[in-house]
Amino acid sequence: MTEPVLSVRNLGVEFVTRHHALRAIDGISFDIAKGEVLGVVGESGAGKSVTGLAVIGLIDPPGRIAGGEIYLSGLRIDNLPPEQMRRIRGKRIGMIFQDPLTSLNPLYRIGDQLIETIRTHTNLSEPAARRRAIDLLAEVGIPAPDKRIDGYPHEFSGGMRQRVVIALAICAEPELIIADEPTTALDVSVQAQIISLIKRLGRDHGTAVMLVTHDMGVIAETSDRVAVMYSGRIAEIGPVRDVVQNPLHPYAKGLMGAIPTLASDAERLVQIPGSMPRLSAIPPGCPFNPRCAFVFDRCRIERPEPIAVGTQAVACHLYDTAAKDTAA
Amino acid sequence: MLAFTLRRAIQAIGVMIAVGIISFSMFRFAGDPVNQIVSIDTSAAERAAIRKSLGLDDPVPVQFARYFANAAQFKFGVSYQFRLPVADLLKERMPATLELATCATILAMVVGILMGVYSALKRDTLLAKIFQAVSLIGISLPTFLIGILLIYLFAVVLGWLPSFGRGDVVRFGWWTTGLLTVSGLKALIMPSITLGLFQMTLIMRLVRAEMLEVLRTDYIRFARARGLTTRAIHFGHALKNTLVPVITVAGLQFGSVIAFAIITETVFQWPGMGLLFVQAVQNVDIPIMAAYLLMVSLIFVTINLVVDILYTVVDPRLRSTIDRPA
């Protein structure tokens, strides 16, 4: 088996305040293979975005990586010196942020921002970089790129700006793209275009994609595999088809019940009662236990570790076959 | 763009008319102009004659129109103290003030921006904290105290710099400059520091706050995610976005620098318009006061207008919102 592009092992991220350290990410592990799209889904505050920022090395103080390892094609990157990590950012890992309206510097032409990024990571001359920038704009579907390259960000619509952001993220042909809620700030009609663009780019270039979103619909449409996050942990991870059709974790079950489909005959969407705990108030044992319909004593004491069930892995005591007899 | 400029110009004219009314009211009603001209033993008949010859019997709107028409041609009447046309006095004093204000502003901007950028990027260093403390003291110390302190140190104790005056000046037509002689330059140092210090602390605080704000924005985060060098991010992206509002404020402040020069010029006996104005206030020389108000307002309004237009040139977002038909 070939080496995964991204391999995260037991990653922990904490935010240190004057009083205590809050664990935003608590020991998560996952891989993304070449050309694969991994969807990361969960409620806001579940740690999806922080995971993405940890991978690209942009966790700002008071946050810090508190444990675990991150490998990019076999190279450990979580403890690289800042200057080496900078060279990886933009070149080997591209990132797309949520809001295209604020991701671009308003005072610079988009061409300047593209050329600047290209020339940071390659030896191209200014004219060559400009040609490459025009090609990139064409590739992400911006009409008349040779003219639009001299435009300022405010002259582009939201969807077009997100295309520019994507062009900036892929301009050095990265192995991995982290897309943090790339469609959330966009109109519904534009969302599908951007999603299919990201999917196409991943396929054409063999890029691994980590797609962070709270929208299960987007994941179902785009991803090969999906990781469901809850309170800084991965509740369940597996192929999209399997997780959507046969969710194992009680939280995942609730989440899948919340996908609206045309075929669905349910009168109402299923709702999970309660809300995700704040970082400062995560209960012991399984963080989902206060909201879980299947909770039993062990859930309140012992933290569940991922258990392989078919193609999926689920962190839930319900699937611990060895202990099942005692639980029942 | 043209419509915007025109609208701003009309606003500026409106402000000038308002200031003109105040200036005229001072000139006309604050103290009877006749009393300032005649002596105590002038007879009532003579007073009436003078009153008539000055046009003070005409309806007030007519007088105002006349005053305004004269002011537009820089005819501000005759100073009570000097018995000379106010316009000539102002013209003679203007180069000194403008030179001082320009030097002070350049000093304030260069040093203020450097200090501000440093204290934003190296927030927790000792030097940055010293800058912060110095800026609080700079805002708290009245200008004239700073001037006195400098004079005591560098003129009285050390004897390095002259304590008053402009030094030797070179004349070009009606303009005089102290920038071309050694004594002129030496004389410029302390007044420039004194006058510029307040703006400097203001600019430093503004640059620091703006830059910290900009460094938190999404586009800086995205620039980091693109792997740009720290240098490119700080001095390319962050600095440019910081400087747009800073330059606006600094430009607008140029007007107040000219007005604040009143204090500095008094401390250093600098022969500029400010010193003339203070002497006018002390001696109740209303024509000079009224004319000074008009002149300073004109400078203010012009700067405001220029800065507004420049701002739209620097910031492409504004340019397009203005260009778009309303």
Next chain:
Amino acid sequence: MSDTAVPHQANPNASHAGATPDRWLRRALASDVFYSFRRSRLTMAAAAVTLLFFLLAILAPLLAVQNPFDPAQLQLMNSRIAPLWTADGQSPFLLGTDEQGRDVFSAILYGLRLSLVVGVLGVLFSGTLGIMLGLIAGYFGGAVDGLIMRIADVQLTFPAILIALLINGVAKSMFGNRMDAMSTLAVLVFAIGLSFWVQYARTVRGSVMVEKSKDYVAAAQLIGLPAPVIMLRHVLPNAMGPILVIATINLALAIITEATLSFLGAGMPDTMPSLGTLIRIGNNYLFAGEWWIVAFPGFALAALILSINLLGDWLRDALNPKLR
């Protein structure tokens, strides 16, 4: 009235920014104990110095060795004596004397009185004027609002010192050049008050605008209560925090302005000197080496303004971190 001024109970309108001052205060104090402590040591020192200056000013007649405003108590033979600890010092002149034989220490105490009186009255005057104009502008809106705020805009572009000087000059011209000290004081208060009203007006107007759109104003009108009364009760307590901050910072500005006017010879006369006047007089003797005539009043003035500014900075951070 008292229950609206100190709204301890949960007030439904307290949810928006700039709500009850003491809640902000409590939150700011509880938020970061360590930082607050470190910060407040400086603030407490500033508060202590400010308090000391006010006490010195109030107790001036008890502490001073002479009344510097009374020419009969000054003797020319005592003129220009160096401070007590120098070789030429003479008792009882702790900080030396000036050219008229005035004891510098006593002159500072009395000068402090004048500076503080002008500063406090100036702030009260500008605050009252600004709050009233802000209420009027916010309540009536439309043309009245436009006019008041346009004047505010224009005035804000002119430095306060210029406006104060102009008012001073005009007053001198109208009341004659030989004004007595008390009317000079009144003119100073008036000039300073007129120079600093804009910030209050803007703050209060903003507050009124927010309140005006709220349902309770409409509801109050429906049941026949006069809207202005209802709004006043809510607007003023809500705007109190920012007003307090502006007032503190303006107190420092007013004292600077008074000192500057007096220094420029457009303020308190030599016969009844404020700190600024003392500095102007002393400045003339700097070259003769008689530094104490200017140094001590200058130091007193700088210390006073710095302490008040520190208090203002702290208040601003504590009451409303957004107000910059």
